[in-house]
Amino acid sequence: MKFSTRAIHVGQEPDPTTGSTIPPVHLSTTYTQSAPGQHKGYEYSRTQNPTRKALEQCLASLEEGEDCAAFASGLAATAAIFQAMEPGDGVVGGHDLYGGTFRLLEKVFHRWGLEVRFAADSSLEAHDRAITSLSRPRLLWLETPTNPLLDIVDISALAQLAKTRAMTVVVDNTFATPYLQKPLSLGADLVVHSTTKYLGGHSDVVGGAVVARQKEVMEGIRFLQNAAGAVPGPMDSYLVLRGLKTLAVRMERHCDNARRLAEILTKTRGVARVFYPGLPEHSGFQVAGKQMGDFGGMISIQLEGDAERAHRFCSRLKVFSLAESLGGVESLCCHPATMTHASIPRELRETRGVTDTLVRLSVGIEDVEDLIADIEQAL
Ligand SMILES: Cc1ncc(COP(=O)(O)O)c(C=O)c1O
Numbered sequence: 161m162k163f164s165t166r167a168i169h170v171g172q173e174p175d176p177t178t179g180s181t182i183p184p185v186h187l188s189t190t191y192t193q194s195a196p197g198q199h200k201g202y203e204y205s206r207t208q209n210p211t212r213k214a215l216e217q218c219l220a221s222l223e224e225g226e227d228c229a230a231f232a233s234g235l236a237a238t239a240a241i242f243q244a245m246e247p248g249d250g251v252v253g254g255h256d257l258y259g260g261t262f263r264l265l266e267k268v269f270h271r272w273g274l275e276v277r278f279a280a281d282s283s284l285e286a287h288d289r290a291i292t293s294l295s296r297p298r299l300l301w302l303e304t305p306t307n308p309l310l311d312i313v314d315i316s317a318l319a320q321l322a323k324t325r326a327m328t329v330v331v332d333n334t335f336a337t338p339y340l341q342k343p344l345s346l347g348a349d350l351v352v353h354s355t356t357k358y359l360g361g362h363s364d365v366v367g368g369a370v371v372a373r374q375k376e377v378m379e380g381i382r383f384l385q386n387a388a389g390a391v392p393g394p395m396d397s398y399l400v401l402r403g404l405k406t407l408a409v410r411m412e413r414h415c416d417n418a419r420r421l422a423e424i425l426t427k428t429r430g431v432a433r434v435f436y437p438g439l440p441e442h443s444g445f446q447v448a449g450k451q452m453g454d455f456g457g458m459i460s461i462q463l464e465g466d467a468e469r470a471h472r473f474c475s476r477l478k479v480f481s482l483a484e485s486l487g488g489v490e491s492l493c494c495h496p497a498t499m500t501h502a503s504i505p506r507e508l509r510e511t512r513g514v515t516d517t518l519v520r521l522s523v524g525i526e527d528v529e530d531l532i533a534d535i536e537q538a539l
Contacts, residue, residue: 163222163339164408171217172401185398186210207386211394215401216369219359222338222404223351225371227378229385230397234334234354235260236390237368239268241299241330241350243388244380247273250294252287254313255279256306256512258332258354259501282306282313282444284321297325302348303332304341305448308460308496308520309513310435312444315451319347328377334358334487339411340453344373350381357487358457361403361410367392410489410525414457417531418523422459424532430539432517433462458486459521460496467516470495474519476538479530486522491531494520 161169172183186209191202202208212230220228231237238261242251251274253265265276277290291297300322304313319329330350331343337358343351353359355367372378385391392400415438422436437448438455448455463470474482480493484500494500497516501509509515523531 166221167218167404167407170221171214183211183214183398183401185394187394205394206389206391209391209394209397211401212392212397215392215397215404218401218404219338219353219355219369220371222407223333223344223371224338224342225344225351225373226375227382228369228371229378229382230355230392230400231368231370231385232390232392232396233366234332234352234356234368235264237352237354237370238264238332240381240384240388240390241352241370242269242274243384245269245274245298248275248296249298250275250277250291250296251299251301252290252294252297252327253278253301254303254306255281255286256309256311256514257301257303258307258334259496259503261301261303261332263503282311284314284317287313287318288321291321291325291327297327299328299330301330301332302343303335304451305335305437305444305456305458307335307458308494308501308518310335310437310442310444310456310458310460312437312442312448312451314447315341315343315346315348323347335456335458336452337407337411339408340415340456341451344371346451349373349377355400355403356485358411358414359403359407359487360400361407361488362399363485363488363490363492365396365399365403367396367400411454411457413525414523415454417525417528418457418459419455420528421521421523421531421535425459425461425535428536428539430464431461432464435460435462457523459523461519461521462515463517463519465517467497470517470519473538477534478537479526479534480521480538486520488522489525491524491526491534492522494522496520 189205193199216228279286329348331348351371480491
């Protein structure tokens with residue numbers, strides 16, 4: 161079956177007991193056994209839950225992986241991957257990661273004995289240098305497009321590099337979604353998602369997931385899903401599963417709106433720079449064209465002027481809500497330096513390009529003319 165069909169049907173067969181077309185939300189925390197140890201595959205809801213399982217099956221299918229484990233948030237999914245490592249293992253992170261991932265590595269897992277390095281930029285050489293500086297390189301963590309600068313890293317080239325060192329390759333596919341990009345088919349071992357974003361799609365559920373190309377890579381993570389217990393509740397699982405059904409059509413519209421807006425912003429006074437991988441002048445345009453089906457719904461802009469002007473712009477928007485998060489049907493605007501990326505020390509943030517005049521736009525699926533008018537009046 162093709163992507164859109166799988167999004168609607170995989171893991172969502174009519175309920176065998178009632179015929180219910182839509183998978184039921186299984187709220188029961190426990191399952192009655194006919195004799196000790198004799199059950200229908202479900203014992204206790206932290207360990208297995210039918211609604212969560214439906215979501216995991218669907219997401220595994222969309223990412224073309226063998227297995228998926230759903231978590232209570234994107235960071236819970238991320239933490240499970242790091243928890244499955246051994247003290248002394250080395251992690252290389254990309255140069256422009258989501259601030260929460262950076263914070264988790266720097267403030268938590270570094271303390272627990274993981275050796276952590278970050279590539280200086282998106283190039284193969286920079287990643288190679290970071291890998292070589294580790295005594296026991298084990299895991300390469302990539303995000304593409306990156307948050308918030310929309311840089312592109314070449315998944316297949318970096319996966320090949322990591323394989324020469326027997327490293328596990330993880331791609332945070334939150335920005336692209338499996339509709340636009342399939343990291344597992346490009347050589348990654350694991351994909352991680354904040355399902356809070358495009359997969360849920362309506363800004364009404366927090367969740368995360370890990371998808372594995374091969375079942376064996378998931379063993380430690382699946383163990384931790386139960387042992388540490390950061391699982392999504394049944395209602396949350398259901399909401400993400402419902403979101404997946406419309407992912408393909410939503411992504412088409414997100415991409416169309418973002419492309420149109422990005423083109424207009426390049427000609428707009430007051431905007432110093434536009435970061436959108438679908439613009440031919442973007443440094444990642446070629447690689448994005450190769451590894452993505454389209455360029456996504458996220459745009460960042462560098463405004464002329466100072467932080468004060470950027471704050472005024474954000475506050476004046478009316479259709480765009482000034483809010484953290486992204487990937488919902490409604491357009492959002494974020495000031496990364498004071499919001500999503502405030503946990504990165506100022507100096508480091510600025511050398512990476514996350515300056516006080518940077519504004520990130522999550523372009524929703526409203527009528528694009530209203531979005532354009534809103535940006536123009538705010539400027
Ligand atoms: C790219 C990316 N990865 C991971 C996360 C963390 O996900 P969550 O907020 O669901 O824990 C986020 C959140 O903004 C994100 O943008």
